[in-house]
Amino acid sequence: MSGFLSSALALIVTLGLLIAFHEFGHFWVARKMGVKVLRFSVGFGKPLWTCKAGPDQTEYVLAVFPLGGYVKMLDEREGEVAEHERHRTFNRQSVWRRFAIVAAGPIFNFIFAILAFWLMYLIGVPGVAPIVGEVAPKSIAATAGFHTGDRILEINGRDTPTWSVTRINLLDSSLSTDELTFRVQAEDGSTHSLQLSVEGISSEIKQKQLLRHLGISPFRPTLPAILGELSPDGPAQQSGLQSGDIIIRVNELKISDWMEVVKFVRAHPEEVIRFDIERESVLQTIEVKTESKTIETGIIGRIGAGPKPPGPIPPELLTREEYSFFESARVAVDKTWQLSALTLRMIGKMITGDVSVKNLSGPITIATYAGQSANIGFTAFLYFLAVVSISLGVLNLLPVPMLDGGHLLYFLVEMVKGSPLSDAIQLKMQHIGIVFLLMLMSLALYNDVMRLLG
Template identity: 40%
Template sequence: MNLLIEVLAFAVAIGVLVVVHEYGHYSVARMCGVKVLRFSIGFGKPLVQWVSPKTGTEWTIAALPLGGYVKMLDEREAGAPIPPEALPHAFNRQHVAKRFAIVAAGPIANFILAIVLFAAVFATGVSEPAAIVAAPAPNTAAALAGFDGGETVVAVRNADAGSTEPVRSWSDLRWKLLGAAFDHRRVILSAKDSHGTFDFPLDLRDVSEKDVDDDFMSHLGFEPGGGKLIVAGVQAGSAAQHAGLAAGDRLVSIDGKPTDNATAFIAYVKTHAGKAITLQVERGGDAQQGGKTEDIHVVPLAQRDDTTGQQIGRIGAELATQVPSIQVRYGPIESLQLGAHRTWDLAAYSVRMFGRMITGEASLKNLSGPVTIADYAGKSARLGPSAFLSFLALVSISLGVLNLLPIPVLDGGHLLYYLVEAATGKAVSDRWQLVLQRAGLACIVALSAIALFNDLARLIHF
């Protein structure tokens, strides 16, 4: 069933994104007076064909659905001479500004789609973790800023100057800190607890570029807090089982210190190999009202860490965190503004990541291919409409950014040709275009191979 959901979600995602991208090319080509011969979703053998009696465009759905194209009238690709009356409608006869607009329209359509999708999510409302900070690990940026755990972040502002921006949820906090880290800025976080609202200075000027990844918040010491840390399962023969820990137990504290975060809990256990620790757990009742409190003494078993080679402590318990969530909803105008802002942030982040992968500052493991996209498509679809729409928006932005890269074969490569033509008054020669096309194709093949390797590595945990 899960495989069927993944396949269907992937097909819907690719279909929507390809149609929107190619329709961007098609619509602007039509507005510029260019004759469109074929609009194809997919490559290879046509499965469904229909010719518009009004425009003469052939609409096709082909056998290989991973992509699509718009074929326009062009003297360079025509198999036979074009009638003189049709020449004004040939793509190659258009002014360079029109050709630039037609090619740029595809990626722009992807960005517009992302804005609309994000706006729809913001307008209809989405349930997100509250911006409550768990007790940070020692010597992390969060700990040095003064967070003890349990504070709710309500606003952020630049330490030097700038207006205060409200923080509505955990993801909102993450994006604001991510932007500050990219710009190497100092910020002030306003957070409240039972004693009032306080300012916490956070210095992000020295954040390593390699730390700006999926675990960015963890590197800073920020983890969602204020919830319940639940034992989801216990491994047979483990220290947790011998001590009497059971699935469903709610962890309250470890050695007298409150715990509501799996990352901090695991880090503490790792440093106590062979040393007894005391866990306070709640049993019975429910996650809201609580139940009977018990103390359980566990001695973590010493095991070799595959990454560091050092001995660390493990108790053999699977953990799950139930954090407080809030319903975030915005008005129509604010939703569009936030959608545009989120799209811009993600596009800028993608460009920076591509640049850092090229310079070696970021790992090529960040590249993902169709297997990972299908996996996340299925997962987001199972989470609900908001998650799936957000996923679609994210992939649409990635597709737009990828196509704007100045690599021949991609839209960005053609745009580069037109910029050179506009600056010099001369088109790039066919010979140079052929050489650059081959180089660009080699780049695309290499990127695709790396992405596929990363997909397989994640699949088999290589």
């Protein structure tokens, strides 16, 4: 299956599943509260499939556009209601009941995340052990006492079984406090604590490249300096380099591994580099003019070449995050809480300008990650579903008109003042909400397009 088709299919499954679960929250609680549900729709637009079922003959709809959904309840504000059914209308419920029905959607998003994480941890999540590779001289990490070969066991009391978990815990802790405490295991098996400060480091750096800023590189097996795949029409291929070439020297620098090649090329954008190579036991010299590429840290050089694919990851670097039935549930709840709070903090920092709005993602980026995670494996896709579900839950709780959080804000005002906001005020706020959401969606789509364009 092509990358586009797999991403599109994964996006449909992701949004369809999460939206259905979100709307089921509204539906289930409304039914429990005695409110009559007229329609349960997953998606908008032309119905692809419909059926009526249940004592109330609720209409179930699957529509053509899976970018949303809704639950339509009996409501006197939307038409005449028979006298004998007025007690089952949404608008006649107490404010607490209406609050519960609306809040149920986002709450079910968090429940879905907990279930996904629980199943993921029950199956087991393969990962790479958080073993420190290179520690930059005179860096924050070097000053704190980190050494190559140290294994990170905890950050501020949170376990770090894999590099993936380590990065999340590092970001979460650094946004909460400036003082970080690492518990590490040295190569000789001894354990000790190290303290370092992240005071003065911007939220943007914390989010994207905190490890590098601290001076820590994850341990990687040494890659030999052998060319693998070359980009079509890239500088390397155009200059005559070929897959399988062994790089002996670049300019006057003798090369011992692939990362030395990468560092040298990145440091010399738009320059001619002399490559001394060995090809089929014959030494050759080929000159390559590097291209330049702008990244967040500046301009780097590139030649459009990758290394020869490495062999299997050494067993000592592999680990597995797996828990028992009940422990998986505890860890799942903890992970959902952590990522929910982290998402809310990141939104807050976008609003204050501490984090760039370029981090917003739209359907194109979501589709890409959905396809990639589905191709990696079931547990990776479960993690992706849980993270997106948390994002939907947090987003829907924001006090923005048109979202669940906007309706909850109306109900809170009603609780305080003893009467609902007037229809005129609600209509004006809905207009503001529509404009805000359109701007947000446009910005997310713009970011998607810019990512595609590189």
